[in-house]
Amino acid sequence: MPTVLLIDASLSMCRPVELADRPEPMQLRHLAADGLNHLLQYMAIHCKLEFCSIAFVSIGESSYVSWQGRLTCGHLSSHVTLCPPPEPQPRRGPDAEADQPPVRMTEQISIVGFMNIGDVAHPATVSRHLVLPIPAPKTYDTSDSSGGIVGGIDSQENSSSLPSIGEIKAEPAVTSDSGDGVCSNVGSATGDENDGKQASFCVLLHGSLKVESMVAIARIGPSWYGMLYSWADSKKKSNLMLSTFEPGENSVPWWCAFKNLGSANLNGIPSTWEKLKLPLKPLEKPSYSQNSVVWIRTTGLQADIQKILRHARKLPEKIHNFYKELNRVRRAAISYGFTDLLEALSSILERECTLLPGTAHPDAALQLSHAANQLKPPANGSGPLPDADVPIAPLRTKYFQNMSE
Structure with missing residues (x-):
């Protein structure tokens, strides 16, 4: 391994240096030479x-080892490789323990069922891999003097009797006396050419999923599942992809547990039962199901205020829509600490109350005045902010009571 070391040879390296442990005069170039000697000694020992x-x-074995395994569906199977190789995934479920080892993908991807793309509904995945078919590993069998088959690629006792690659290439083709030219070499080139002409289950699965617009649910490890689907990076080319879910039986919230999915006939469920419809509604309403209010740009805030004003001009017919949009903006303003918006919105509603035409319903002015008073923040910032979870209720007028009944 060539190594180049550079030393400054200018006059500045001749400056004297006083050291307490050395009585003789020293220069910077002497210190540089001593440092290089120590560096070379360290490299000779540790490098x-x-x-x-x-x-x-070690880096290659840990980070750059390709994954090779089998893709199976019933009696059909195909040797495949995944790119990039899958990595172990930790368990993140509520039942996962801290000292539990990560889940590793097995060498067999077993398809357990199929689903329509519409029922899948874009579940969260942790990784995505390209599925490529590869030739099956070849086995060499040799015959003994009695005609029996002995040995194989995995046999250690007969591994010495197997021909090497150089011997296979060096041996000429054995032909018959009639000149038919029948080749008897094990490593002939015709075997490699026929690998691309053999039927592959991986290709069959890819074409079927693409035509039927379906995905295949596969078991890739202990309590670990993924889905196989056709993905197109352009209009003319598509590939078979594998997306892995988080480890666990309930990694997709709008499905039931993977062990409970399957055909009703195979599971012995009576035909009178109602068919399971996906997605399933959870028992508890998730927090992300609420409509979030985003005011990153001024146009979003202006659109929300204009929507409130459109409902305000149609009071009292649009009283429910008016208070729904008003409480949505009010809740967001209190959550963000945007108290100036509450005061500005209160002033806007008071102005709308004065601009009502003479033909307007009397309840319109009453509801606008009531909403404006409820929106006003505490005077001079004294007192806590109103509770965002307590909405502003409509003023209970005679018209509103008759409308509610």
Whole structure:
């Protein structure tokens, strides 16, 4: 391993340096030479080529090893590889323990069922991999003098009797006397050419999922599932992809547990039962199901205020829509600490109350005045802000009571 060391040879390196442990005069160039000697000694001990080789081999084995396995569906199977290789995933469920080891993908991807793309509804995934078919590993069988088959690619006893690659290439093709030219070499080139012509289950699955607009649910590990689907990066080319879910039986909230999915006939469910419809509604309403209010741009805030004013001009017919939009903006303003918006919105409603035409319903002015008074924040900032979870209720007038009944 060539190493280049550079030393400053200018006059500045000749400056004297006083050291307490050395009585003789020293210069900077002497210190530089001593430092280089110590560096070379350290490199000779700790930076050998064997250590570099071990480091690169360990990095390659841990980060750059390809995954190869089998994709199975019933009696059909195909040898495949995943790109990029899958990584172990920790368990994140409520039942997961802190000292529990991460889940690793097994060497077999087993398809357990199929679903329509509409029922899948974009579940959260932790990784995505390209599924590529690969040739099956070849096995070499040799015959003994009695005609029996012995040995194989995994047999250690007969591994010495297997021909090497150089011997296979060096041996000429054995032809018959009639000149038919029948090749008997094990490593002939015709076998490699026929690999691309053989039927592949991976190709069959890809075409079927693409035509039927479906996905295949596969088990990729202990309590770990994923889905196989056709993904197109352009209009003319598509690929078979594998997306992995989080480890666990309930990793998709709007499905039931994976172990409970399946055909009703196979599970012995009576035909009188109602068919399971996806997505399933959860028992508890999730927090992200609420309509969020985003005011990153001024146009979003202006649109919300204009929507309130449109309902205000149609009072009292639009009283429910008016208070719904008003409470939505009020809740967001209190949550963000935007108290100036409450005061400004109160002034806008008071102005709308004065601009009502003479033909307007009397309840319109009453509801606008009531909403404006409820929106006003505490005077001079004294007192706590109103509770965002307590909405402004409509003023109970005679018209409103008759409308509610």
